[in-house]
Amino acid sequence: MHPIAQPRRRQLLQAAALGVAVLSTGCASVSTAARPRVVVVGGGWGGLGAVRGLLATAAADVTLVEPNEAFMSCPLSAHFIAGHQPATDFQRSYSRVDQLGARRVRERVLEIDRTSKMVVTATQRLPYDFLVLSPGVDYMEDGIQGYAEARAQLPVGFRAFEQMAVRQQVDEFLAKGGDFVISAPKPPYRCPPAPYERAFLIAEQMKQRGTKGKIILIDANPNPMPPAIAQPILKGMKGLYANQIEYLTDTSISAVDMGKRQLVTSSGDVPFAHANLILPMRAPALIRQAGLGERWANIRLPSFQSQVDDRIYVIGDSQGTPLPKSGHVAFGSGQRVAEAITERIAGKSPVVSTGAVDLPLGICWANVTHKEAININVSGTVVAGEPPKLKFTVDAEANARSGAAAVSWGNGMWKAMLG
Numbered sequence: 130m131h132p133i134a135q136p137r138r139r140q141l142l143q144a145a146a147l148g149v150a151v152l153s154t155g156c157a158s159v160s161t162a163a164r165p166r167v168v169v170v171g172g173g174w175g176g177l178g179a180v181r182g183l184l185a186t187a188a189a190d191v192t193l194v195e196p197n198e199a200f201m202s203c204p205l206s207a208h209f210i211a212g213h214q215p216a217t218d219f220q221r222s223y224s225r226v227d228q229l230g231a232r233r234v235r236e237r238v239l240e241i242d243r244t245s246k247m248v249v250t251a252t253q254r255l256p257y258d259f260l261v262l263s264p265g266v267d268y269m270e271d272g273i274q275g276y277a278e279a280r281a282q283l284p285v286g287f288r289a290f291e292q293m294a295v296r297q298q299v300d301e302f303l304a305k306g307g308d309f310v311i312s313a314p315k316p317p318y319r320c321p322p323a324p325y326e327r328a329f330l331i332a333e334q335m336k337q338r339g340t341k342g343k344i345i346l347i348d349a350n351p352n353p354m355p356p357a358i359a360q361p362i363l364k365g366m367k368g369l370y371a372n373q374i375e376y377l378t379d380t381s382i383s384a385v386d387m388g389k390r391q392l393v394t395s396s397g398d399v400p401f402a403h404a405n406l407i408l409p410m411r412a413p414a415l416i417r418q419a420g421l422g423e424r425w426a427n428i429r430l431p432s433f434q435s436q437v438d439d440r441i442y443v444i445g446d447s448q449g450t451p452l453p454k455s456g457h458v459a460f461g462s463g464q465r466v467a468e469a470i471t472e473r474i475a476g477k478s479p480v481v482s483t484g485a486v487d488l489p490l491g492i493c494w495a496n497v498t499h500k501e502a503i504n505i506n507v508s509g510t511v512v513a514g515e516p517p518k519l520k521f522t523v524d525a526e527a528n529a530r531s532g533a534a535a536v537s538w539g540n541g542m543w544k545a546m547l548g
């Protein structure tokens with residue numbers, strides 16, 4: 130008679146951790162699921178960091194849910210918006226993650242059912258053992274009366290592929306002139322230096338093409354954001370674009386009238402020919418629907434686990450810590466959670482550190498001209514349960530070295546994501 134083999138303790142613990150049924154067949158332990166299932170929502174910077182990390186270890190079945198057929202970068206896309214480079218320079222196909230074995234579902238997630246551990250799209254229910262959420266940002270339209278009705282004419286262009294509609298407006302403005310309003314909201318929002326960079330690259334083109342008119346930069350803040358970059362941004366604005374950019378600070382926008390082409394602001398009415406209103410931001414509704422947070426998802430650092438569900442990791446711009454809303458941080462966080470999930474699958478207990486732990490680094494670029502940029506590096510540490518400590522290192526002024534470094538950084542990141 131054969132002795133009945135007992136499932137190994139580690140397998141049982143692992144299975145219990147995953148909620149996977151283990152059957153004793155009399156000769157071996159058999160798991161009903163071949164490999165744990167990880168669903169990643171969002172094929173942007175954070176989601177791709179997680180997907181590439183998970184595919185590298187081959188410890189799980191990976192499903193990426195992303196409605197777009199291709200990836201388009203927001204970082205560096207100001208060069209497209211201002212007319213320097215074609216859109217294709219900033220786009221990449223998802224074919225590499227398909228080849229590496231991710232299952233890709235080209236749909237939008239409509240609901241997360243945490244009780245049954247399912248991600249719901251219009252046509253599918255996708256079970257998960259671990260869930261990584263990186264759906265980016267939504268715009269908060271409520272604060273500006275009349276915006277919702279005018280949405281199609283006022284593209285924000287801070288999410289993939291929305292850049293096309295902004296480029297159309299910029300082309301029209303550069304050809305015809307007039308007043309072009311660009312606004313910057315109060316933080317937290319995606320890539321705080323980006324509204325200024327956009328204004329600069331358009332202003333550079335105005336100079337080159339002799340466009341008659343001006344950019345009115347309406348800032349809800351007293352100075353350019355983030356504070357560490359205010360001086361080099363103001364230096365660029367005053368030194369290069371004093372005749373092209375009028376800078377209105379501490380000014381909030383409360384209404385838009387597309388009939389009169391006029392904004393109601395706290396500094397008076399502002400007429401415009403074209404407007405690119407960069408709205409305040411928050412995490413997409415999915416995060417609230419799943420009970421993971423209100424404006425942003427509530428997570429624990431350094432693990433990026435949801436405060437209410439430790440099978441769910443929220444990374445990228447949807448999470449609500451003081452970490453910068455940057456693609457570099459999002460990608461690095463994705464890689465980290467891939468590592469943590471792989472370790473959990475292997476049954477390893479998380480390392481609990483009582484001291485400060487390094488956080489994913491942030492690297493951001495603000496171009497002041499097509500060739501010259503300001504580099505911002507953000508490093509940080511966190512002691513579990515305390516707010517993170519961040520350190521900003523910023524170029525004193527825009528320079529060609531940082532302009533070139535921005536281009537090679539972008540190429541390197543896109544390669545790591547989809548090359």
Ligand SMILES: Cc1cc2nc3c(=O)[nH]c(=O)nc-3n(C[C@H](O)[C@H](O)[C@H](O)COP(=O)(O)OP(=O)(O)OC[C@H]3O[C@@H](n4cnc5c(N)ncnc54)[C@H](O)[C@@H]3O)c2cc1C
Nearest residue numbers: 171173174175203204238265320445446454455456457494
């Ligand atoms: C103009 C500009 C310049 C920038 N420059 C820099 C820079 O120099 N350096 C830097 O590090 N960062 C920069 N950023 C910031 C960077 O783009 C973001 O921080 C980064 O994209 C955040 O990654 P994410 O994964 O959170 O979101 P995203 O990259 O936006 O990805 C979110 C993905 O989720 C998908 N999605 C949304 N909802 C759903 C759903 N319900 N179901 C399925 N999928 C969904 C979307 O289609 C999208 O593909 C810049 C941003 C802008 C706008």
